[in-house]
Amino acid sequence: MQEQNSKIKNQISSSISRGKLVHAYAFTGGTAQQREELGMWLCQTLFCEAEDKPCGECLPCRKFLHGNHEDFIVVKKPQDRESIVKDQILDLTDRLMLKPFGRRYAVVIEDAQLMNTAAQNKLLKTLEEPASEAVIVLLSDRREALLPTVLSRCVCFSLTNEASSFREEAAAGKLAGLIMIGAPFYKKKAVLEDILRDKDDARARAEDLLNALEARLMALLKEEKMRSVETSADTVSRLQRAVKAVLEARKHIRQLHSVAYTLKQLCLRV
Numbered sequence: 252m253q254e255q256n257s258k259i260k261n262q263i264s265s266s267i268s269r270g271k272l273v274h275a276y277a278f279t280g281g282t283a284q285q286r287e288e289l290g291m292w293l294c295q296t297l298f299c300e301a302e303d304k305p306c307g308e309c310l311p312c313r314k315f316l317h318g319n320h321e322d323f324i325v326v327k328k329p330q331d332r333e334s335i336v337k338d339q340i341l342d343l344t345d346r347l348m349l350k351p352f353g354r355r356y357a358v359v360i361e362d363a364q365l366m367n368t369a370a371q372n373k374l375l376k377t378l379e380e381p382a383s384e385a386v387i388v389l390l391s392d393r394r395e396a397l398l399p400t401v402l403s404r405c406v407c408f409s410l411t412n413e414a415s416s417f418r419e420e421a422a423a424g425k426l427a428g429l430i431m432i433g434a435p436f437y438k439k440k441a442v443l444e445d446i447l448r449d450k451d452d453a454r455a456r457a458e459d460l461l462n463a464l465e466a467r468l469m470a471l472l473k474e475e476k477m478r479s480v481e482t483s484a485d486t487v488s489r490l491q492r493a494v495k496a497v498l499e500a501r502k503h504i505r506q507l508h509s510v511a512y513t514l515k516q517l518c519l520r521v
Contacts, residue, residue: 255281255285255410255411256285256288256289256292259278259289259408259410260289260292263276263293263296264296264304267296267304272297272386273386273405273406274378274381274385274386274387275378275381275386275387275388275389275404275405275406276293276386276387276388276389276405276406276407276408277363277388277389277390277391277394277397277401277402277405277406277407277408278290278388278389278390278391278408278410279389279390279391279392279393279394279397279407279408279409279410279455280392280393280394280409280410280411280452280455281410281411282410283390283392285410286390286391286392286410287361287390289408289410290359290388290390291359292305293357293386293388294315294323294357294359294386294388295307295312295315295316297355297357297386298311298312298314298315298320298322298323298353298354298357299311299312300312311353321351321352321353322351322352322353322355322356322357323356323357323359324343324346324356324357324358324359325358325359325361326339326340326343326358326359326360326361327360327361327362328361328362328365333365334365334366334367334370335360335362335363335365335366335367335370336367336369336370337367337369337370337372337373339370340366340370340373340374340377341373343358343374343377344373344376344377347377347382347384347385348382350384351384351385354384355384355385355386356382356384356385356386357385357386357388358385358386358387358388359388359390360374360387360388360389360390361390362390362391362392363389363390363391363396363397364391364392364393364396364397366397368398371397371398371401372398374387374401375398375400375401375404378401378404378405379404389401389405393452393455394407394409394452394454394455395450395452395453395454399507402507403507407505409454409455409458409459410455411455411459418445418456419456419459419460419463420463422442422443422445422446422460422463423460423463423464423466423467424463424467425442426439426442426443426460426464426467427464427467427468427471429442430468430489430490430493430521431471431486431489431490433489436518436519439518439521440514440515440518443460443514443518446460446510446514447510447511447514453510453511454504454507454510457504457510457513457514458501458504458505461497461500461501461504462501464497465494465497465498465501468490468493468494468497469494471490472487472490472491472494475487475490489521492520492521493520493521496517496520496521497517497521500513500514500516500517
């Protein structure tokens with residue numbers, strides 16, 4: 252978990268340092284602790300005034316860590332309700348129309364999967380016409396619980412816990428082996444059946460699988476290229492095509508194409 256969070260932090264820090272800060276991020280999947288750590292880290296980073304962010308020592312950092320930063324907003328489900336409702340998003344929108352005390356607002360929506368449809372649609376309007384001084388962070392246990400239109404306006408990070416990561420790593424290993432020997436479509440598709448049946452986390456699991464599969468294929472490709480025998484030429488070509496197909500499939504998954512269609516097409520292409 253810590254290794255995955257560190258990689259995400261480095262990626263976001265690099266984007267911010269290059270002036271590529273966006274107005275909305277979504278951390279989905281993983282554990283509640285993992286999502287909260289990333290969300291709080293990002294907000295503190297946005298407030299920090301030091302060069303090496305977050306420093307934990309400047310005044311904005313100290314305010315944030317003590318829970319009294321004026322520009323930090325948390326939206327969560329009320330105790331007497333089953334969901335985050337439209338009125339809460341309306342209140343947030345009204346707040347964001349006001350000038351922040353510092354450089355910007357940082358907003359965390361906890362358990363964003365609990366937003367009802369009306370709340371998500373209202374948030375969508377805010378994301379489509381964002382206040383220039385606000386960054387909104389969504390924390391959700393399930394990516395599929397958020398409207399595709401909401402996700403499309405966020406930079407999304409799909410998280411995994413150790414159990415799910417091991418599961419997708421194992422599937423990637425089996426699939427890579429089948430690709431290497433040129434196995435038929437039905438055998439490759441059989442490896443993915445568990446993901447294809449998953450109604451809640453298929454998209455996040457598919458992306459994890461594709462990440463692991465790319466790494467496996469690249470390792471196999473490196474080994475094959477080191478061979479001097481001519482019989483490996485076909486295998487090298489097959490692995491190269493497979494890597495390209497995996498990259499294309501991952502692009503489609505992130506563009507919210509059908510998970511089932513994308514994975515089945517991958518099996519046909521490789």
